[in-house]
Amino acid sequence: QVQLVESGGGLVQPGGSLRLSCAASGSIARIYAMDWYRRAPGKQRELVATITSGGVTNYADSVKGRFTISRDNAKSTLYLQMNSLSFEDTAVYYCTAHVAGDPDVDSWGQGTQVTVSS
Numbered sequence: 810q811v812q813l814v815e816s817g818g819g820l821v822q823p824g825g826s827l828r829l830s831c832a833a834s835g836s837i838a839r840i841y842a843m844d845w846y847r848r849a850p851g852k853q854r855e856l857v858a859t860i861t862s863g864g865v866t867n868y869a870d871s872v873k874g875r876f877t878i879s880r881d882n883a884k885s886t887l888y889l890q891m892n893s894l895s896f897e898d899t900a901v902y903y904c905t906a907h908v909a910g911d912p913d914v915d916s917w918g919q920g921t922q923v924t925v926s927s
Contacts, residue, residue, distance in 0.1 A: 811835040811906045811916040818902060818921030825894050825925070831887040831904030831918055842907040845878060845889045847900035847923075857902070858889060871897070894925045 817829040833840065845857040858878035859867045866878050877890040887904050901920040908914050 811837060811840060811908050813904050813906060813916055813918035815902065815904055815918040815921040818923045820924045820926060821894055822927055823895055823925055826890070826892045827894065827923060829889040829891065829902055829904075829921060829923070831889075833885045833887065833906060836908060837885050837906075839909045840906045841909050843880065843887050844905045844907075845876075845887075846903045846905060847898075848903070848920075849897070849900040852900075855900075860887070891923070894923075896925050899923060899925045 812834045814832045815829060817827060819827060821827050840862065842859060842861045844859045846854055847857050848854045855869060857869050857872055858876055860878045860880055868876060875891065875893045879888045880886065891898065901922050903920045904918045906916045908916060
């Protein structure tokens with residue numbers, strides 16, 4: 810089992826920045842990839858960014874060049890640096906962990922609200 814706790818959300822003006830954190834605990838050695846998702850009001854859940862255990866990253870087109878996913882293995886923490894935020898980035902952001910097992914399972918955090926507003 811892996812437990813995930815997000816933090817760092819809040820209210821920010823357009824053009825501003827935020828850094829989200831996701832602290833992992835439990836069977837973290839079994840995690841082989843982690844993601845950030847978001848769900849905006851009235852919209853479907855969107856995969857924002859992924860990072861593998863090898864450090865390979867991937868981003869949704871909507872955030873490329875503005876968001877950066879990273880991790881600190883020593884702190885068992887995943888990050889999402891968000892720059893040049895726009896109204897369209899308003900959403901609840903969730904981190905997920907893909908955990909190897911028989912079968913593999915996905916763990917989810919509780920989410921953190923990001924609101925971009927002037």
